[in-house]
Amino acid sequence: MPRSVWKGPFVDGYLLKKAEASRASSRNDVIKIWSRRSTILPQFVGLTFGVYNGHKHVPVSVSEEMIGMKFGEFSPTRTFYGHAADKKAKRK
Amino acid sequence: MRGEVRVKSYTADPADLGRYGALSAEDGRRFEVLSIRPAKDVVVVRFKGLDDRNAVEALNGVKLFVARAVLPPPEDEDEFLHADLIGLRAETEQGEELGRVSAVHNFGGGDMVEVQPAKGPSLLFAFTRAIVPVIDIAGGRVVIVPPHEEEVPGE
Numbered sequence: 110m111p112r113s114v115w116k117g118p119f120v121d122g123y124l125l126k127k128a129e130a131s132r133a134s135s136r137n138d139v140i141k142i143w144s145r146r147s148t149i150l151p152q153f154v155g156l157t158f159g160v161y162n163g164h165k166h167v168p169v170s171v172s173e174e175m176i177g178m179k180f181g182e183f184s185p186t187r188t189f190y191g192h193a194a195d196k197k198a199k200r201k
Numbered sequence: 202m203r204g205e206v207r208v209k210s211y212t213a214d215p216a217d218l219g220r221y222g223a224l225s226a227e228d229g230r231r232f233e234v235l236s237i238r239p240a241k242d243v244v245v246v247r248f249k250g251l252d253d254r255n256a257v258e259a260l261n262g263v264k265l266f267v268a269r270a271v272l273p274p275p276e277d278e279d280e281f282l283h284a285d286l287i288g289l290r291a292e293t294e295q296g297e298e299l300g301r302v303s304a305v306h307n308f309g310g311g312d313m314v315e316v317q318p319a320k321g322p323s324l325l326f327a328f329t330r331a332i333v334p335v336i337d338i339a340g341g342r343v344v345i346v347p348p349h350e351e352e353v354p355g356e
Binding site: 200 | 209210212213217221267272273275279280281282283284286287291304305306307308309310312313314322323324325326327328329330333337348349350351352
């Protein structure tokens with residue numbers, strides 16, 4: 110059963126405060142968080158979080174299409190390295 | 202029965218396996234792709250000159266490669282092949298060595314480079330102009346400006 114709409118999305122309170130403070134300071138910091146369960150809100154867009162995966166903090170740059178998903182979805186706990194092949198990375 | 206083989210493709214689009222000409226095996230043999238079609242998490246390939254089940258059975262477990270030179274060059278100056286980045290020396294702006302680039306990931310939250318120091322666990326850095334301002338592939342190095350990290354203690 111999905112979460113009741115009247116409750117609104119779940120976000121750990123301290124995360125919300127930290128994001129607001131970081132946005133106000135307008136510095137390009139990485140906010141290290143352990144809260145994988147928190148929902149990504151519109152006010153997080155543009156910020157970079159380091160989401161803990163049990164080993165390290167994975168950098169997650171929040172963009173508009175990520176709103177509504179959970180932070181944990183972008184920080185896998187198991188990593189398959191695979192092969193480089195013809196894959197490309199784009200520097201932002 | 203028709204001489205088709207299942208190949209695990211690591212290219213960005215699995216069907217691109219046939220785009221780069223003949224594939225080479227570790228022992229020097231070369232295989233030309235005649236047809237390719239996707240199937241679940243593999244691609245089903247028919248190679249030139251291998252027409253029956255017995256001929257392709259000998260290929261079981263063979264690793265196939267393409268030369269770096271065959272891959273098309275990146276489309277703009279901020280686009281890099283993973284193969285070019287992996288192995289570069291990562292250093293700070295002051296020239297201190299951080300380690301070597303061991304992998305490039307993208308888990309949905311943007312590209313990132315993994316740097317493996319000589320000792321200790323690997324480090325992850327977002328692949329942005331602010332954090333990775335210099336990429337000198339010819340010189341074999343990348344400059345990394347580690348971002349300031351703010352901790353948010355848990356509950």
